[in-house]
Amino acid sequence: MARSQDRRPGNSRRAQYGIFTGYVFALLGVVAGVVVLAVSLIDPDAFAFARSSAAEVARPMGQAGAKGRATSQGVFGAIGAYFNAGQQNAALRQEVDAARANAVSMQSLQDENRRLKALLGIVDPARKPVATVHLIGSTASSTRRFAVIDAGGNQGVRPGFPVRAASGLIGRVIEVGPDTARVLLVTDPENVVPVRRARDGLAAFVQGASNGRIDIRLINMGVNPVKKGDVFVTSGSGGLYPPGIPVAVATDPHRDGAIGHLAADPANNEFVIVEQSYQAQAAAQLQQIAKDGAGAAAETP
């Protein structure tokens, strides 16, 4: 390929200046990039308005895509299942055993819970979801793991609200536009979730590894008691995530924790639920109790 004609403008002053101005603008681009990058590293929310308006523009496209996702993934899933049927069979058998054991402990826990609640006279306040939404986009080519949902400020979504699917935690809302919101997925390394082992309450936290797996790290170091197949649920500490949402299943224990896979893969869930942040829920619950308590106190004498 020969050098292009435009690079050799000859004696035309105008063309020479044109090329020169192009280089000046290109260098300005580099400088602008450095400045903007520095600003956004210092204050990650600085350009949230631009991102959310861009997401609004792409919203119809994402919604159309979300409709097609269930079908396309069914096809890929079927092909994939064919190739690792044997392995999957063994894995499923193991999982059924584990699930059976879990079901028994779950039953006893539920019984205990019911008895304790009856004892205390607490009415479980219905945890009403803020919105039921589609995941309409994700940052599929970046190391950061964000997703976009098709509900925003107009639907009552606020930053900090947890997002979950039926089978587990998806992430939390970090930026809100009028009709879209950006979700920090559990697999992002910035997202640290306090968890406990479902069986016995062993405290740990999980951090995303950006590769679809997450890292489970124990808070108390020492002998690592985590076994393959242990389920970790949110502990509710920190006040962001409500307690009891499944987050991860340990698959590969190592010295001070385990590598786990997600309880709810965002790719498999067509609909996800945005809930109120746990702190807000807890505050509302406390207010309710205070009101009830005042009423009860007024009645008793």
Added chain:
Amino acid sequence: MNRSRIGSGEDVVRKRINREPLPLLALGLPWVSIIMGSMASFSPLIASAPILPPIAYMMLLGWRMMRPGMLPVWAGLPLGFVDDLYSGQPFGSGILLWSISMLAMEVIDERYLWRGFAQDWIAGSVLITAYLVLCAVLAGFATGFPLPFVIVPQVVMSIMLFPVIAGSIALLDRVRLLPLKRL
């Protein structure tokens, strides 16, 4: 519309005396296609790992190699800005890296005057690898938790897919120069 502004593409279409490519299509399609590539993250795939190759960036390289001089040297500034809106990277990384890439392509053009597709592929592979590594480094700055090995499958896949992208750019170039305007 003179020849120099729309590139020297008359060889690919049938010559007819009273026909000419639409100026809007001929000049706008590269920009629009790269922006669509940036918006590809709104695809039906919700990924929990970086698996999609950087389509928009590869299309930028593809257009730049297909028709040198058609995209101006400063094209990295606006196109990188649009990519930042959708990529999820810390804002500004696209503006910076895309501008640098356009300048790097100028240097490559100066150094290697005569080259074929294999050389273009090598140059593209080097640029894509550097781009993905730097993106991961910048994202690592943002999270404070660098993960250098996550991008390896993505790099390999992007390099393998480069000829496919280059082929689709060639196809788009034919569409760009369809003689739709009657003189």
